[in-house]
Amino acid sequence: QSEAQAKDPRTAFVHLFEWNWDDIAKECAVIGPMGYAAVQVSPPQESVPGNAWWTRYQPIGYEIVGRSGDRKQFAEMVQECRKHNVDIYVDAVINHMAAGPRNYPAVPYVWNDFHDCFEPIDYGDRGKIQFCDLEGLNDLKTESEYVRDRIANYLNDLVSLGVRGFRIDAAKHIPASDIAAIIDRLPKDIYIFQEVIGAFGEPVSEFEYVGNGDVTEFKYGNVLGSHFKGQSQLKYLRDLRNWQGWLDSSDAIVFTDNHDTQRDRPFSVMSFKDDGARYFIANVFMLAYPYGYPKVMSSFAFEDKDQGRPESGVHSGAECFDGQWICEHRWQGIAAMVKFRNVTSGAFSLDNWWDNGANQIAFSRGDLGFVAINGGSFGMSQRLQTGMPEGTYCNVLSGQRSDFSCSGDRVVVDPSGFADIVLSSTNALAIHRDSKL
Ligand code: LM2
Ligand code: CA
Known part of the structure; x- marks a missing residue:
């Protein structure tokens, strides 16, 4: 790679949902030259057993081991991707541990390290949003110094392996000040984005989190979907970047769909399951329009929303476009638009x-x-x-x-x-x- 290429701005990243570390290591040789800045990887920590994709959102400890590979493979992936100028962002599940008994000897966490609200979450009540169990998942006392230290040790361990950023899972369910206290324990140049599903009228707002780093702008995927599916006209997207009530461009993570919305599709969200040409032009818009830091979704095919990933990985048996791994990030036009966004990043004007x-x-x-x-x-x-x-x-x-x-x-x-x-x-x-x- 020439020095000029290495210095190119990189302005979009990809979520390689449920990919193996070995496969991502190989994929970085493909996506680095395409111009992707980074890969969001699935939660790498040990989690409950099972084949459903979502078992990884139920941590049982902070060792780096699981379906995608072990610690050594993870570390090799990070190094390999670095060679191609691709950063790794880890999906950090730190709001909660797995459902079940409140005892995780590997960390260790005991009953006293968790909040004790067992009610379902009432989204009209800040205390309940942040201190009750999200879908029955044991909610960590992120206000405790002990818990903050355990979480920060986990994240710093990943940083020691070369990880450059984190997606803070379920951030709305963690007080912004608790996230701040955890981030304070990390090196200052680590990139942070927080998953907050802002909803009008709820007491916890996405704007509370911008002091910690970037924040997901979930309205974006709905608006893109409704306009590209013909529920509204594209001409109305002109001033989207200045719309009231939206995160500032410099704070926003945007995406057509993510691993959750492509399964439980709210409003009008689009995915690879829609007409491919329409989904494609929606991605073209996202990557051309000067708003936010776009994340390209790279999916696997599924019928049932709990269904796990294909048995073999893209570089270890299966392939892209074979009906198992969708590999949206490799669609020629989407990859070309990632380059477009990089080339045009000097003119953040419309x-x-x-x-x-x-x-x-x-x-x-x-x-x-x-x-x-x-x-x-x-x-x-x-x-x-x-x-x-x-x-x-x-x-x-x-x-x-x-x-x-x-x-x-x-x-x-x-x-x-x-x-x-x-x-x-x-x-x-x-x-x-x-x-x-
Ligand atoms: C997220 N962001 O805030 C993730 O993006 C989302 O994928 C996670 O949910 C969620 N938060 C928790 O980290 C997924 C999945 C859920 C699944 C959980 C935990 O969407 O369906 O819940 O992971 O694995 C599953 C069951 C649910 C059950 C729960 C606890 O589907 O019915 O609730 O486990 O046993 C009783
Ligand atoms: Ca919480």
């Missing part, structure tokens, strides 16, 4: 917005990139201001530029920045500085 008053939209990112999305049901043909310097560009969503040839369509930008943009229904086009022929 320029030259155009729409047809309905579901055809286009915009540029300064003079670094231009995207057009046709979410309507008929073809699009428009002469549009691209904001780009004169030249012939390769549409990175239909092909790839290599040296001076392009395996896809070409877009000719005239000296005044205009180009003819032609798109079929449910399709998108993108050009950027580095796709110039």
Whole structure:
């Protein structure tokens, strides 16, 4: 890898849900060059037995061992990914331990290290949200110094193996000040994002958490879904980044869907289970539009929502696109848009917005990139201001530029920045500085 590549900004990451450490180690050689900044990995700590994917959200201790591999494989993955400039973010399950008797000798935690509210959570009551058992999972006394130290030791152990960031699972169920006290025990340059499902009218708000790091903006996936599935028109997405009541762009983690919403789909969330072309153009929008730090979801196929992952991993028997692992992150257009976001990151502006008053939209990112999305049901043909310097560009969503040839369509930008943009229904086009022929 050249020095220039190593210094490229990296602005999107991927959740390789339920992947093995060995498989992720190999995948980093694929996704590093694609430009992904990091991989969110599944909870690596020991957990209750069983095949359901969610057993890993029931920790029984903080040893690094489980379905994805052991400590040595984990450490090797982190090192291997580092070589490809890909960071590892660990899904940190620290609000609770497994359901069952309140005794975890491996840590150790005993009954006194847990809150003693056994009622179901009442989302109208702050105390109950934060101190009762979430789905019957034993709720840790995160206000106790002893518990904070045990959690911080676990996270610091992962940092010692090279981990660069954490997703704080169930953060809404932990007081923000308890998370702050735990983060205080970690090196200052560790990236933190907190999973808070903000809901209007609830006493615990996502905004309480921004002082600790980034926060998930769950409204984003619903809004993307409703607009790309035709419940509202794409033209209304223009000012999304300034909408009232949303996290600031610099605080927000955004995604079309995540491992939970793709199973219990609230409102209009989309996933790979929807029409692939629609899901694809929604991802194009997410990666082109200047709001938040996007996380690409990479799923496995499932019928039953408890169903565990395929038996073999992508690099150890199974493959992407074989109906087992979906590998959305490798879809040519999604990978191309990760590059688009990196290339255009210098211009965190939104320029030259155009729409047809309905579901055809286009915009540029300064003079670094231009995207057009046709979410309507008929073809699009428009002469549009691209904001780009004169030249012939390769549409990175239909092909790839290599040296001076392009395996896809070409877009000719005239000296005044205009180009003819032609798109079929449910399709998108993108050009950027580095796709110039
Ligand atoms: C999360 N974020 O706040 C995770 O993203 C989500 O995937 C986790 O739930 C949840 N919080 C707890 O960490 C998953 C799954 C649940 C599952 C739990 C614990 O969505 O269905 O609950 O993990 O494994 C399961 C059973 C549930 C049962 C519970 C305790 O589905 O019926 O509740 O175990 O035995 C009595
Ligand atoms: Ca709690």
